[in-house]
Amino acid sequence: PVQAEDSIFVPMLTYRTGPFAGSGTPIMDGMHDYFTMLNERDGGIGGVMLEIEECETAYNAQKGVECYESVKDRDPVVINPYSTGITLQLIPKAPVDEIPILSMGYGLSATAVGESFPWTFNAPSTYWSQMSGIIRYIEAQGDGIAGQKIGFIYLDVGYGREPIPLLDELASEMGFEVVKIPVGVKDMQNQSSHWLQVRRERPDWMIMWGWGAMNPTAIKEAAKINYPMDHFIGVWWSGGNVDVTPAGEGAVGYLSANFHGTGTDFPAIQDIITHVVEAGKSLADPDTVGDNFYNRGVANAVATAEAIRTAQQVTGVSVVTGVEMREGLENLNITAERLTEIGLEGFMNPMQITCEDHAGAHPIYIQQWDGENWNRVSDWIEPMSDRVRPMLEAAAEAYLADKPEWQTQTCN
Amino acid sequence: MNVAAKDIAKGQNILEIDGISLSFGGVKAIRDVSFDVKKGEIRAIIGPNGAGKTSMLNVINGFYHPQEGTINYKGAKRHDMRPYVAATQGIARTFQNVALFAGMSTLDNIMSGRMLKMKVSLPWHFIRFGPAEREELEHRERVEHIIDFLEIQAIRRTPVGRLPYGLQKRVELGRALAMEPELLLLDEPMAGMNLEEKEDMSRYILDVNDQFGTTIALIEHDMGVVMDLSDRVLVLDYGEKIADGTPDEIKNNQNVIDAYLGVAH
């Protein structure tokens, strides 16, 4: 790694090993490659080089904390934990160590409430917003949602369980029925009984909150019981290319949520290919560049990089560290123009973070697998912020209830 | 206890075995055997291999439960029970295939024989100071006597798994003695010893019997030892009792000579 006094230290908590490596690797590649591209092409951000360093967690919370401890004294600009488990452990540490945490589209939903969690960011959307978007999508299809039966199959860990409260609440309000089917980590690749339950319950729609090896297995099993794929929607972590390819033809029609574009048809991605991949500076298999999860990593890196840039602008400090970065994140505003500027026109919806709202109620879209590629099949869907926000606030309050010394902030 | 006292005590039976039968599946290990053991005597049990001697000891200390027959111990009829109950009633035992606690030192092995006599409850052991330590030291002293008695001071701290066979047998005797039993069952205590060691062992057995008045039932294949030490001898063959009497009677019993002793004796 580049070692320089005047560089910005961007640690990456990765998992290229362990049971979730399948999902993790492309994300880490995308993130790593975008940062490297900035260094190669632009000489860093605002003239300051980025010092990128990976620390392998294997999705294990203890290793994650250890990684955090090992980097925290070296002025990391932000931590991307890439695991809800690790995020949960870092949330309390962030304000004390003054290192912001960006859990992009995962982590604890309640941290969207900026007043309560000044140091934690989960843009572009919380799981709850995302779930509400998916429900909206379902509602918008043919028969509406009232009276429908919705199956929710999820990885039986904190991450998978997180959307349940919202789902329950929406179910009673909107008049649909929910069937919950948890999949234990040990049974990720052994889901026959779960899908038999699907067969028994005959849900009209299936929603999946899966990760790692759970995804391809679920899609295969769904195909086995002839479940209509176009009524099967995955969270945006269940939409990797590695998730659908093993099922072959069976996966055609499968849907998943997303918030950014796929493919390589973006100038910035082309820059990655020329400056990084072809220059041999990437760890990625060239075939996977532009895959959904690869681009997820790029999106994450874009948000980080833009926040660094914003931080530089807002604070006037060029070698930013955590404290400035927090400012940058709270003032982050990636407009459509800015996206075009950085070569990612239409790659994602404009993204803004504010002091109150650390997630930003950003819309999602639904994509469909055609056997080769992901295709957009919906417009941008706005989440039900009116529903979600109060729940977030309640959750934040509950979180703080037994933590009298918690650092909060007031926004104006 | 002096010799006269021993003779008086001999009148009472400490153990009465009546009509015991024991079988495993098709194998009849013991068939309708009855005998008694008098207080303070040394009672030998002999017989060819597989005659049911060890099984008999197992019956006496509750490890095997006979299908038929009754056992009277210290005047009371005994029911089937877990073996540790026998230990609480004062029956101690050594084993044919040494059954020491291989990972523990000699000292600890013998100390473990005092387990039943130690009463201080668990919480005291957490801090050790006070009652637990006092009790420990008290028993340690008794154990040291046994160690002296058996002349195994030198191996006090050696894990017994590393000891040669003969010494292991001696430690095992020590462990049994530490239980201060009323009835001591010895299963081939002298197997694998040379003459000198057998002489020592005999001495210990006689001394235990003599000094503590412990009743002893022993199985042994060395006829010299059996004839010299025991007061009465029970002979088993194929699970049946074929003779019972003083060493001299046994020596000349034709059945015993045929089944067990062979011509030479």
Place this chain on the structure above:
Amino acid sequence: MSGNGVDTTEDLILSVNNIEVIYNHVILVLRGVSLEVPKGKIVAILGANGAGKTTTLKAISNLLKAERGEVTKGTIEFEGTRVDTMSANQLVERGCIQVMEGRHCFEHLSVEENLQTGAFTRRDGRAAIAQDLEMVYDYFPRLRERKSSLAGYISGGEQQMTAIGRALMSRPKMILLDEPSMGLAPQLVEEIFEIVTKLNKQENVSFLLAEQNTNMALKYADYGYVLESGRVVLDGEAKALRNNEDIKEFYLGIAGGDKRSFKDTKHYKRRKRWLA
């Protein structure tokens, strides 16, 4: 090793030269043991508990490694070739097998299967093996009765017979017997030694036996070694040893021509130590 009665021109089947054995890297057990077994002879090792008899035998049959012991010095030759680097299996194939102290039967195999494993290295066909099985059963009729019982359940003496029978099944040229008489009824002890002599005479099998029953051992052996604290302290023709005063006193229990009674032995008696 010469000048003590062994005819050096005679063929040696086994010779152990000055071996040293250490357990666990720190416990020195044998401090230079040398002994020889001429072809077709019976040699006995005598010695108190812990003298190192078992260790010597295990060193020869290469079983020490399994106990974290190793031969650090000296050589062992079987029929003129060095065997101390061989595996136990090669040694058995060459015809040298050990009967281990403390039985070591395969508990979960039946008696008959135990005996059959003894023939593992044999290549001379089922018929020959079956014949030898009969031979073992003839030696030990008790085993025939219990042949289908699991070896773990049979009595101590029966296990001992199984262990000996198992070794015989390999048709060895040489048998290392560790305390064969332990736990056997007197009649059987004699039978065992009869079997030993028979094999020795008829099939020219050589024996090295560690035995506590000195009386028996010296009666049947040709030659004897006395081991003490890992060293050979005395050796000689069995006959000569039998007449050695010290052996008489301490190993045979004959004081002034009469057998002592165990009842009369005194505590704290003087012990003979050659290495005082």
Place this chain on the structure above:
Amino acid sequence: MFYREAGQFKTNYRTDQAVFPIFQDKIGVLVILAFLFLVVPFWFNDFWLNSIMIPTLIFSLAAIGLNLLLGYAGQISLGTGGFMGVGAYSCYKLTTIFPDINILVHILLSGFFAAIVGILFGIPSLRIKGFYLAIATLASQFFLEWSFGRIGWLYNYNPSGAIEVSTKRMFGIAITGPHATSLTRYLIVLSIVVVLTWVASNLVRGRIGRAWMAVRDMDIAAELIGIRLLQAKLTAFAISSYFAGVAGALMVFMWLGAAEVESFDINHSFLILFMVVIGGTGSLIGSFMGAAFIWVLPIFLRAAPRVLGVDISAATVEHFNFMIVGGLIIFFLIVEPNGIARLWQIGKEKLRRWPFPY
């Protein structure tokens, strides 16, 4: 030359039974304690305290717990992770139910809940032995894992399913939560571990320990000399689980600050088992050595390339890490199956004989 017991005569059994009969050992322990209490706090930075010292101590405690069960009582358990979880979750519940009671009391109490669960799942050991028992203990591991995720009451229905530690103070100093400095937490952990280790060493040297070892070495014989197997095994399970429970509570409250079910999964059980076996079954010092080895080695391995300036990716480092740790485990087992503690002992024995080789 310097390490001799010659000349140190014991005049009564009491001194003979002391924990460290050899004078030099006693000094050694004092030096180590002094180092841990007086030197470490001043010399070690946050990373060392947080990522090395605290976890190592906590894992040592858990390893001691398992060692009592496995090394002393001979019952293989693969459920340590679950028992640690019971400790952690009950401590969490205690703090929310009785927020005003000192957290240290909660931590020490939480072990009792683990002990109760340990006893329940120890019952099969009465009939089942060896690997059958080991696998049966997995029943407790998986059942507990499942319960931690399913019973909302345990984590106060927190939507994330995790338990989080709030700041608690003692004498005005934060001792848990993000505000507690690593130094405070280190000293607390150290004190608890030292005290409990002392308790463990008392136990194993006395009647209880002997009963356990007897059961371990030959349970039939143990029963025949009057040891109640039921009692001995269940106390072993209870006390072992108590240690594991306290370690679990410490792990969450003094180290991680938050935990979810996965923190107590089966891998965790294996980790502790490794520590015990590599350190040396049946040795308390071994538990410390094993914990240090298994926990610290990968950290060093991970840091090594950066320190040495070698440029390889984090993933590759992790691969090598696995290979090296796996390889070293095998290597250690081959060199000394009885663990590092035995190596240590042999070393000492050699020292005692020095300059003679044996």
Place this chain on the structure above:
Amino acid sequence: MSDTTLKSDGGSSMSQTQRNWLITVLILAAAVAGSFVAGSDSLLYKVFVGPFVEMYEVPDLFVQVLWEGLVAGTLYALVALGFVLIFKASGVFNFAQGIMVVFGGLSLVGFYAAGVPAFLSLALSVAMMYGLAWTVERVVLRPLVNQDPLILFMATIGLTYFLIGFGEFIFGGEPKTMITQEIGLPSGSYDFDWFGGFVSFQKLDIAAAVIAAIMVGCLAVFFNKTRIGRALRAVADDHQAALSVGITLRQIWVIVWFAAGIVALTTGIMWGARSDVSFALQVIALKALPVIILGGLTSIPGAIVGGLIIGVAEKTAEFYWGPLVGGSIESWIPYFIALGFLWFRPQGLFGEKIIDRI
């Protein structure tokens, strides 16, 4: 414990086992009666009656559940078989079986990806498993002969770590798709319209069952009818004694590890075809553990029968009872089922007797 090995005949009163059975039956009867009294909304009804009513009313699903259970059972049995082979032949509880499954699958896919034709890849993978067996014998087992089973168990965990690192280093951590068609495995399914619904049998699953049956048959013959087979069992009982009668431990270990490697490769192919080949797959080793204790650690038929029992019981339980408690009980239910069996037979259904003799 003695009463299990004893009391085989005689005894006028009811035995312990009979009494246990009677009590169990009575309790069940009471529960069923109670549920009818309490009505169909009561929990009792949902537990004791509801599921059976459903089985009767929706038979196609019930048949499908049974079939899925049998299929899963066959696959568990394959993993279990690997464990049993090695345990039976050497007394080693080989924890690395799970990673060997992954390794087998990965090497096949890996060779194919490198451009080797499918069947040649298969052959190379077999060769690779042989290489693994040889290396393991040379590096791990040989130096550890006659060690405590626990030590050997630990060594295999060390081996697991090593293989994880090594495998990920070579093949990369991301999942791969199994080359099902290329090596001639069928795909698709036979669907039947039965009982007013449909039942579907995957051809792949049928193939798995057939292959498993063939393998078990061969292994059973090998173990029971051959000289080597007997020697293998001897080794498991007593390494030293086995050495002493001239059994070639080395050769035997290579043979069984190779056999276990083949079983692992087969398992890897079959499981890989069902989902994909990834390192997450090694957790199925954990699924096989209850199977082997239920069937008995040393019994080949036990692995099969145990596998089928566990498979069917687990799927039925998850399907019919799981939803009552929030699902995902598959993670622990098999262990409790196995524990239930062990309570009656501590050595598993077909395991070798535990010899308690003194």
